[in-house]
Amino acid sequence: MGNHARAETTARSACRPQLRRLRDCALPTTPPPEPERSCRRSKRASLPSPSVDQMDGRVKVVGQVERVDGASLTYAEFVDRFMAPNCPVVLTGLTASWRACEDWTLPGPGDRRRPDLSFFARNFPSPLVQVADCSSREFTDQKRLEMSMQEFIDHWVGDAHGGSSAGDRESSLLYLKDWHFVKEYPDYVAYTTPTFFIDDWLNMYLDSHPIHRDSDIANHKNETNCSDYRFVYMGEKGTWTPLHADVFRSYSWSANVCGRKQWLFLPPSQSHRVFDRYMRSSVYNLNDDVSEKLFPEFNKAEWLECIQEQNEIIFVPSGWYHQVHNLEDTISINHNWFNAYNLHWVWNLLYEDYKVAKEYIEDIRDICDDFEGLCQRNLAANTARGCNIFNRNCAPFCL
Ligand SMILES: O=C(O)CCC(=O)C(=O)O
Numbered sequence: 236m237g238n239h240a241r242a243e244t245t246a247r248s249a250c251r252p253q254l255r256r257l258r259d260c261a262l263p264t265t266p267p268p269e270p271e272r273s274c275r276r277s278k279r280a281s282l283p284s285p286s287v288d289q290m291d292g293r294v295k296v297v298g299q300v301e302r303v304d305g306a307s308l309t310y311a312e313f314v315d316r317f318m319a320p321n322c323p324v325v326l327t328g329l330t331a332s333w334r335a336c337e338d339w340t341l342p343g344p345g346d347r348r349r350p351d352l353s354f355f356a357r358n359f360p361s362p363l364v365q366v367a368d369c370s371s372r373e374f375t376d377q378k379r380l381e382m383s384m385q386e387f388i389d390h391w392v393g394d395a396h397g398g399s400s401a402g403d404r405e406s407s408l409l410y411l412k413d414w415h416f417v418k419e420y421p422d423y424v425a426y427t428t429p430t431f432f433i434d435d436w437l438n439m440y441l442d443s444h445p446i447h448r449d450s451d452i453a454n455h456k457n458e459t460n461c462s463d464y465r466f467v468y469m470g471e472k473g474t475w476t477p478l479h480a481d482v483f484r485s486y487s488w489s490a491n492v493c494g495r496k497q498w499l500f501l502p503p504s505q506s507h508r509v510f511d512r513y514m515r516s517s518v519y520n521l522n523d524d525v526s527e528k529l530f531p532e533f534n535k536a537e538w539l540e541c542i543q544e545q546n547e548i549i550f551v552p553s554g555w556y557h558q559v560h561n562l563e564d565t566i567s568i569n570h571n572w573f574n575a576y577n578l579h580w581v582w583n584l585l586y587e588d589y590k591v592a593k594e595y596i597e598d599i600r601d602i603c604d605d606f607e608g609l610c611q612r613n614l615a616a617n618t619a620r621g622c623n624i625f626n627r628n629c630a631p632f633c634l
Contacts, residue, residue, distance in 0.1 A: 274322030274502070275301050276539055294499060294521050295534070300541035305329040305429065305548065313431045318486075318576050321552040323500055323539065326429070330490055330546045335425040339566055340493040348493040348545055350469065350566050352388045360384055361419060369408040369474050372519060377477060380409070387411055391471055410474035410561075416467040416568075425467075426568055429548065432488045435572035438463050464571035476559040477519050478509060481551060484580040485571040490548040494565025498541040503554035508536035521558050553577040589614050 276298030303316075305326030317324045330336055339355070340348035361384045367377035390409055416425065428435070441463045464485070480503075481487050489496075499521060501509060509518045511529050518525055518533060525533045542562070543549050551557060553573075573581045592613040600606045 294538045296540045297537040324550050326548045329429045333426040335492045356388050367410045408474050410470035414467040417465045418462045434574040437572045468567045470561045471564045474561045478558040480556045484553045484584050485573045487551040487571045489569035491545045492566040493545045494563040496543045497560045499558050500539040501556040508532040553580050
């Protein structure tokens with residue numbers, strides 16, 4: 236297959252009925268500057284230990300992500316201490332009034348809540364949700380399956396009742412990811428976005444461009460369908476997300492409606508340490524035996540850890556690699572977004588990806604009717620969004 240055909244195939248295969256949140260290829264060639272050096276961290280001992288010692292035996296954890304009372308933090312303080320310097324933080328006290336915390340959960344042991352799965356089956360019977368099979372890898376991500384909400388819940392309940400033997404359990408873990416809940420159920424207001432994350436140019440743009448909502452139009456035009464970057468995640472204890480940095484160096488925030496997650500974070504100044512000696516691919520799972528020969532810097536990486544409890548919200552800064560494990564049955568809500576504080580990193584990454592996409596098909600420029608259009612489509616396939624979209628949406632804000 237020639238370059239042209241290969242590139243077109245890539246573009247087409249990215250057109251899915253729902254946008255799958257692409258794992259970022261945030262190569263460490265142009266990392267953000269290094270303000271994260273000044274990120275404050277807590278000592279390990281001051282925070283609860285995970286109920287399962289999942290990852291930190293294999294990596295060097297040098298501190299814990301700072302925890303701050305979100306109810307008494309001002310927006311200006313959030314900007315000064317976390318958003319502008321690009322530092323992670325866990326915010327408490329912001330979800331008390333969320334409908335999701337009430338409707339989606341049942342009382343658990345002590346003051347803990349647990350997922351009310353039958354509420355989802357009754358009220359959100361989505362015919363098609365995307366589910367990651369946590370035990371199987373497909374390229375740089377977990378293998379994705381599509382099923383109905385009912386099938387997903389039946390599987391989860393089956394596991395809880397010992398539907399599979401202990402030996403099989405690992406292989407049966409399914410994790411519902413990237414569910415566009417807000418788009419699917421716009422009249423059900425499950426939560427309000429905390430003020431700290433409201434300056435969100437990405438979702439603002441997508442809300443006002445209906446073409447990206449309609450998968451048929453997107454498929455027809457060979458465009459990636461991006462309805463929005465607002466998601467719900469649901470997974471039983473043991474489900475996890477492989478090591479990645481977020482799509483096109485966006486920020487993300489993630490709130491635990493119930494359950495508990497373990498996060499491990501690597502600052503952008505150390506991203507190169509999770510890349511192989513050829514700077515081509517990054518480590519997939521921190522739990523694997525990572526070959527020192529192939530990943531010579533990996534053992535030098537210094538990680539921050541966070542055990543995120545129910546009702547806590549974590550701010551994930553741009554370009555930080557992270558891996559996440561659900562330590563209990565967990566439901567979370569998360570958004571990806573960007574604004575003036577990280578726009579330059581998003582632009583740099585898109586522009587680098589654009590140059591690669593262009594170079595890849597340079598040899599067929601002369602026989603292409605719409606060379607630029609093809610570059611844009613291939614870029615969109617690789618990076619989820621194209622430069623045109625970026626220019627149309629963000630240029631006015633950059634003036
Ligand atoms: O909760 C998870 O499993 C992954 C979430 C994540 O990676 C993110 O919000 O950036």
